[in-house]
Amino acid sequence: MSNRSLEIAVGLFVTLGVIALLVLAVKVSGLSQFSFYENNYALTADFENIGGLKPRAKVSIGGVHVGRVKSIELNQQAVNQGLLFSARVQLLIDDHVKLPQDTQADILTAGLLGDNYIGLSPGFSEQLLSPDGHIAIENTNSAIVLEELISKFTSTKASGF
Amino acid sequence: MSTLIHYLGRVGLNGLQNTGASALFLMRSLVGKPKFFKNARLLCQQMYYVGIFSLLIIVISGLFIGMVLGLQGYTILVQFGASQALGQLVALSLVRELGPVVTGLLFAGRAGSALTAEIGLMKATEQLASMEMLGVDPLRRIIAPRFWAGQISMPILALIFSAVAIYGGYMVGVQWLGVDSGAFWGNMQNAVSFKEDVVNGIIKSMVFGTLVTWIAIYQGYCCAPTSEGIARATTRTVVYGSLAILSIDFFLTAVMFGGVQ
Numbered sequence: 540m541s542n543r544s545l546e547i548a549v550g551l552f553v554t555l556g557v558i559a560l561l562v563l564a565v566k567v568s569g570l571s572q573f574s575f576y577e578n579n580y581a582l583t584a585d586f587e588n589i590g591g592l593k594p595r596a597k598v599s600i601g602g603v604h605v606g607r608v609k610s611i612e613l614n615q616q617a618v619n620q621g622l623l624f625s626a627r628v629q630l631l632i633d634d635h636v637k638l639p640q641d642t643q644a645d646i647l648t649a650g651l652l653g654d655n656y657i658g659l660s661p662g663f664s665e666q667l668l669s670p671d672g673h674i675a676i677e678n679t680n681s682a683i684v685l686e687e688l689i690s691k692f693t694s695t696k697a698s699g700f
Numbered sequence: 701m702s703t704l705i706h707y708l709g710r711v712g713l714n715g716l717q718n719t720g721a722s723a724l725f726l727m728r729s730l731v732g733k734p735k736f737f738k739n740a741r742l743l744c745q746q747m748y749y750v751g752i753f754s755l756l757i758i759v760i761s762g763l764f765i766g767m768v769l770g771l772q773g774y775t776i777l778v779q780f781g782a783s784q785a786l787g788q789l790v791a792l793s794l795v796r797e798l799g800p801v802v803t804g805l806l807f808a809g810r811a812g813s814a815l816t817a818e819i820g821l822m823k824a825t826e827q828l829a830s831m832e833m834l835g836v837d838p839l840r841r842i843i844a845p846r847f848w849a850g851q852i853s854m855p856i857l858a859l860i861f862s863a864v865a866i867y868g869g870y871m872v873g874v875q876w877l878g879v880d881s882g883a884f885w886g887n888m889q890n891a892v893s894f895k896e897d898v899v900n901g902i903i904k905s906m907v908f909g910t911l912v913t914w915i916a917i918y919q920g921y922c923c924a925p926t927s928e929g930i931a932r933a934t935t936r937t938v939v940y941g942s943l944a945i946l947s948i949d950f951f952l953t954a955v956m957f958g959g960v961q
Contacts, residue, residue: 556856559863569889
């Protein structure tokens with residue numbers, strides 16, 4: 540085998556590897572979707588209970604994908620001699636989506652056993668949420684935790700109401 | 701009793717000595733003044749033998765493993781009404797585990813054994829010794845290009861394996877069994893993250909490539925220069941290589957995906 544055709548073969552081999560990497564990046568891990576979120580702004584929202592919400596969960600309006608959950612942390616506030624605990628969720632929202640200030644955020648479940656995601660329902664306010672804006676705990680609905688529902692149901696059954 | 705302890709001690713010392721010798725061997729063959737243009741030709745030649753000759757077995761076994769995953773995954777998932785999650789199952793198991801591990805095992809059997817046999821025969825026919833007489837360092841001329849060729853080829857082969865196998869899973873799952881094509885790719889793209897899954901898979905395959913090639917060239921270089929010695933060294937390459945891959949894989953998985961902090 541001459542040196543030239545050997546080098547061509549090795550070149551083809553390396554090219555094949557690069558093509559495989561591109562397939563894995565774009566087709567399998569959907570990397571091209573990330574560019575969509577490069578132009579985004581951050582919002583925070585407080586929830587009483589986030590259930591099984593995880594970072595990178597999707598954020599949608601009316602089922603349309605508009606962003607992702609960036610991080611989740613515990614938020615402690617001192618409220619008249621007591622402490623108020625809530626879950627503070629940071630959201631990254633696509634720049635094209637402008638939200639009114641009275642937007643409501645709910646934690647929903649995809650299907651019966653699916654992942655949790657955040658559904659936003661825009662309100663009617665004329666003022667928009669600015670970047671780094673905040674959705675207060677009054678405007679959010681917690682995740683529905685199946686165990687709590689069942690225990691509520693069984694306790695109301697037992698008390699006869 | 702004392703013979704048992706004597707035996708244990710000898711085995712332990714031998715093991716330590718072999719590990720140290722192989723590390724020194726690798727260091728001596730890789731560390732030194734690089735002669736880039738001269739070595740690039742040797743490297744190219746070795747990549748042809750190590751990489752391209754393994755391509756056929758990698759592609760065919762990748763295709764079939766992907767097809768089996770698609771079929772098995774479908775028959776189990778469909779019982780839970782979750783056949784939509786087939787893409788996720790196939791892609792995650794391939795990119796994270798099966799891609800690097802199976803490629804590593806095949807690579808040890810196909811390329812590792814060939815490397816050991818080649819270097820062992822060079823030693824048995826005293827080609828290595830005569831090279832030293834001519835003033836050419838066999839470690840730099842014979843060993844180093846083979847090591848780098850294996851180290852570079854293995855991640856490429858693993859990537860090709862994963863891509864082909866996912867296509868195999870797609871063929872069986874979508875085109876034969878009728879899973880919805882949009883759900884197959886959509887769930888896959890939601891579940892697989894490039895940084896965590898694909899990149900960790902590539903890191904794994906690099907580690908396996910280093911291990912297998914290192915074992916192969918060391919066994920070849922240190923085998924007894926007889927036909928029996930070469931046969932034994934070749935067997936040892938495949939056995940040690942496979943065991944090393946499977947055990948290191950567990951630790952890598954635990955660190956990468958197992959939540960070990």
